[in-house]
Amino acid sequence: MNRTGTLYLIPAPLGEAPLTGFLPDDVRQIANRIDHWIVEHPKTARQILKRYGPERQMSELAMRELNEHTRAQDLAPLLEPLLAGHDVGLMSEAGCPGIADPGADLVRLAHRHGIRVAPLVGPSSILLALMAAGASGQRFRFHGYLPVDAGPRLERLRELERDSARFDEAQLFIETPYRNDAMVDAVLQACRDSTWLTVARDLACPEELVLSRPLTDWKKLERPLLKKRPAMFVLYAGR
Secondary structure, eight states, rough: OOOOOOOEOOOOSSSSOOGGGGGOOHHHHTTTOEEEEEESSSHHHHHHHHOOOOTTTTTGEEEEETTTTOOOOGGGGGGGHHHHTTTEEEESSSSTTTTTTTTTHHHHHHHHHOOOEEEOOOOOOHHHHHHHHOOOSSSSEEEEEEEEEEHHHHHHHHHHHHHHHHHTTTTEEEEEGGGGHHHHHHHHSSSSSTSSSEEETTTTTTTEEEEEEHHHHHHSOOOOTTTSSSSEEEEOOOO
16 A cells, blocks of 8 residues: 655745744755645745745746635645655645635545645744734634625624624634725724724734724724735624
8 A cells, every 4th residue: 555645734924024933944844855735826835935945946846726716626636646655735825724725625635535634833823813912812713804895894893793792702804905994994883992903914024013902092093004914803892
């Protein structure tokens, strides 16, 4: 019986910060010996891997795509190098594979085939924001993107606030960076003054900023620069 390879879940930087600040040496060493990759976009993946091992020839790496356009029936062929005995790296555009990205479906399929899955240590904007928010770390939910239209968005925010208060639960979500200010405006309109809002911007980067205040304070303070900057939002109406 042939030995299958290992599917390594390789973390990626959240920005342009030096790798030494968040990526252990052994993660880079593993990444630098893998020749087969599953990535969201090969061009940006090669840019990231060039930072991991600048001596490598990126053109020699075999890359297959897995992103929001990948169909369910196209997942099985991605396992072929693993079933042939090769180790494979799965990498997202930023952060940890399988967390708020398409990688989870492939990981589940790998388990079904008896393939070893090895998660490696790296930055997760979801966990970093939660750690810094002062909200409940015992119960929390990540919702991805909220509705774009104003009416459904306000309704959804009020629902999240009610659940946060009822279950003592932190509610995390994101927004397209150019709409970050509109998201803050919507939270201020939809939620009570006593509810806390955390905005965690540029996490794990030199420009990192985490601002966590009740909404009554948000209405008074000078708002930080958020437009076109990656940010995570945490809403908390618990204790």
